Amino acid sequence: MAVLTFELQKGFQVGENTHFEVGLRELTPKDVFDAQMASEHVTILDNRPYAYISNAQFGMELLCRQVEFIGSVNGPFTVKELLKLDIKDFELLQAKSEELDKMMIPQEVLDGISQRGSIKQLTDSLEVMLFNLGGRFPVSELQVKPIRHLLLLCLRLRGSSNV
Known part of the structure; x- marks a missing residue:
């Protein structure tokens, strides 16, 4: 060592x-x-x-x-x-x-x-994670608050001009 x-x-x-x-x-x-x-x-x-x-x-x-x-x-x-x-x-x-x-x-x-600070990387990672969650759980379960907050964050970041 x-x-x-x-x-x-x-x-x-x-x-x-x-x-x-x-x-x-x-x-x-x-x-x-x-x-x-x-x-x-x-x-x-x-x-x-x-x-x-x-x-x-x-x-x-x-x-x-x-x-x-x-x-x-x-x-x-x-x-x-x-x-x-x-x-x-x-x-x-x-x-x-x-x-x-x-x-x-x-x-x-x-x-x-x-590159950890990259907003694009963050949104890409969030989208992949949410896509994987959507494939495993019914959409109604994605309305749970923490996951819903992630969805909204992803949409907001995608909408920003920095991405």
Whole structure:
């Protein structure tokens, strides 16, 4: 398993000691699953429970699991611990994490990730998903609110001039 090491500028303070050397490792499927579980929240909407994942928290949970060590302190670290870093050190940690990802992920996957913000891709994906749902369930069941909202979103996005 690849480990990328680098030095923090201000360091990670634990008691009287300041640690500078950081080791980042590649993520495993277990890391991704654990991060998803840690970022999942349940809320009640229209008297029904809904689970969702906070993207910001998911990213932080992945970063926490990716830090193998800081000095003599072994990971995984908590979000609270990483947020104690100086802003420059935190930005460096994020940049090095991206660097490691680029070394480990094939270029075609990275190209796909860079296009995540495309509205056209979003509407295409929504249409495929809704088409698949329509083939499995009666149309009357597609009137369920979350699915209906997706249908309306897809129609609105298709109607925008950006597509």
